[in-house]
Amino acid sequence: MSSNLSYQWTYARPPVARHKTSRAELSQIVIAFVVLTFDMFLLLIGFGLIYGDSLRTVVGSASIGIVLLALAAAFTGFLAHELAHKVVAQRLGFWAEFRLSPVGLVLSVFIAAAAGILLAAPGATLVGGMDYSERQGWGRTALAGPATNAGFSVLFYGAALATFSAGSFLSASLLFLAYINAWFGAFNLVPVGPLDGAKVLRWGVGRWAASFAVLAVLTGLSLAAVSYGTPFLFGR
Numbered sequence: 001m002s003s004n005l006s007y008q009w010t011y012a013r014p015p016v017a018r019h020k021t022s023r024a025e026l027s028q029i030v031i032a033f034v035v036l037t038f039d040m041f042l043l044l045i046g047f048g049l050i051y052g053d054s055l056r057t058v059v060g061s062a063s064i065g066i067v068l069l070a071l072a073a074a075f076t077g078f079l080a081h082e083l084a085h086k087v088v089a090q091r092l093g094f095w096a097e098f099r100l101s102p103v104g105l106v107l108s109v110f111i112a113a114a115a116g117i118l119l120a121a122p123g124a125t126l127v128g129g130m131d132y133s134e135r136q137g138w139g140r141t142a143l144a145g146p147a148t149n150a151g152f153s154v155l156f157y158g159a160a161l162a163t164f165s166a167g168s169f170l171s172a173s174l175l176f177l178a179y180i181n182a183w184f185g186a187f188n189l190v191p192v193g194p195l196d197g198a199k200v201l202r203w204g205v206g207r208w209a210a211s212f213a214v215l216a217v218l219t220g221l222s223l224a225a226v227s228y229g230t231p232f233l234f235g236r
Contacts, residue, residue, distance in 0.1 A: 024097070024099075025099070028123065029079070029100070029123075031105070032078070032105060033074055033075070035108065035109065036078045036079075037067075037070045037074040038070075038109065039074075039109060039112040039120060040069070040070035040071075040074050040118070041067060041070040042112040042113050043112055043118055044066045044070060069176065069177075072177055073177055076177060076181055077152075078120075080152065081145040081184060081188075084148040085125040085127075085141055085142070085144050086125050088141045088144040089141045092130070092140070093129075094130050094137070095129055096125055096126065098125050099124060100122060100123035104121035104123065105120075107119075107120075107121070127141060138203065140203070142197075142198075142199035142203075143196065143200050143203075143207070143211060146184075146196055146200075146211060147185075149215070150181070150185050150211075150215055150218060152178075152181040153177075153181040153182040154178075156181065157175065157178040157218075157222060157225070160172075160174035160225070161231045161232070164230060164231050171231065175231060178225070179219065179223050179225075182218035182219040182222050182223075183223075185215040185218075186212065186216050186218070186219045189212045189215060221233070
């Protein structure tokens with residue numbers, strides 16, 4: 001299982017030009033991405049690829065395959081999630097940059113290695129200038145990350161359907177990516193503490209319920225597909 005704790009809070013800094021980044025943000029998000037990739041690598045080689053024999057066949061002894069799969073999972077599950085927060089916040093006219101959490105990164109590696117799960121709080125996309133009362137702005141910014149994960153999950157699942165029908169060994173890896181993204185998005189929509197779900201819920205109960213339901217279904221569907229080794233859970 002994997003999760004990325006992604007959140008935002010008011011940061012005392014005036015809005016600046018849109019779609020800007022800094023060397024500090026670039027270096028920190030690269031570090032977080034590398035560590036999350038390493039976490040994924042540990043999961044894939046360390047806890048027996050518990051998602052099914054078909055996935056084991058794909059990456060079992062091919063280290064390059066494991067690395068590529070770990071990179072893809074970290075890129076779509078974590079990096080794209082955080083960049084989505086940033087892009088939406090900046091389009092709304094606010095300053096937004098990622099900042100890593102050294103403690104969160106160290107803990108993520110320890111948990112991945114010791115427990116065989118990914119429980120990662122690698123950092124946060126900080127947003128400046130947005131007042132706490134601006135529920136729509138916070139809601140839209142928060143929902144952008146899980147929505148991106150949902151899009152990737154659907155895309156990967158669809159690709160898995162196509163490759164499985166063609167007899168390709170890539171189907172198992174694509175199902176894994178579909179699951180990772182669905183789980184990232186669903187976990188972040190839990191409406192507690194600093195998670196994205198708390199801000200989406202403040203924006204609207206219906207919006208939160210609908211988005212959480214979609215990602216929960218995607219998580220269950222993709223996990224079952226990975227476990228059974230086929231995306232055709234209901235027949236062909």
